[in-house]
Amino acid sequence: MLLRDPTASLGDVAKAAGVGRTTLHKRFPTRSALIRALANDALDLAESVLSQVDFHADDAVEDLVTRLLALGPRVEFLMRFPGMEQDVALHARILTLDQRVLDLITRLQGSRLRRDLPAWWILRTLYGGLFNSWEAIAAGQLAPLDAPRFVLSTLFEGVSDVRTVDRP
Incomplete structure (x- = not known):
């Protein structure tokens, strides 16, 4: 719900989750508390993925991108809510x-x-590619299995056609 509408109230979130507003308020007394909990959940997931990547392997970037893309909206949340740097x-x-x-x-x-x-x-650039992929997948423009190739080719090759563009 918060990805679709970042301004959604706790009442809107409760309704979308199929729980009563009071139930949600007991667990998350404020909207900020809910957002902080969701951010911590997203960070837990990202930390879990990073712990599974062999950062010394030749294919570490490919593995990282593939694993992060699979997390989709649960990590996209971090990029959608600016101001999280205010929480130390x-x-x-x-x-x-x-x-x-x-x-x-x-x-x-x-x-x-x-x-x-x-x-x-x-x-x-890497994070932008991940974010763009999550949005394109949600919009039905990109197949999830194609997303790693799109992100990695953009990261490694850019978007210029080196056959027709002179490099500075």
Whole structure:
């Protein structure tokens, strides 16, 4: 519900979940408490995925992308709700996760990834590809099994046609 309508009230969320508003309020007294709980759940999932990836393997990026794409809306939630950096504990968890991926990107720069772009830019490009895939899958524009190829080809090759475009 919150992905479809980020402004949804607790009453809207309760109705969509098929529970009474009072029941939801007992567990999450405020909308902020609900969002924080959902963010922590998403971070738990992302941490679980990262713990399964061998960051020293040649195919670590491919494995990471495939695993993160499978989490879909449960992790997309993190990217949909700006301002989570205001919560110190959530922000620290996000930075810890990001650092593992940044370390992988830095290791691959100069071999599989461009060295002339900052690692943070490549990270944001990767996250943007994941987010775009989740949205395109939800809209019926992209088959889930095609999503890793789209994200990875964009990450590794960009969107230019090197046959027709001169590189600066």
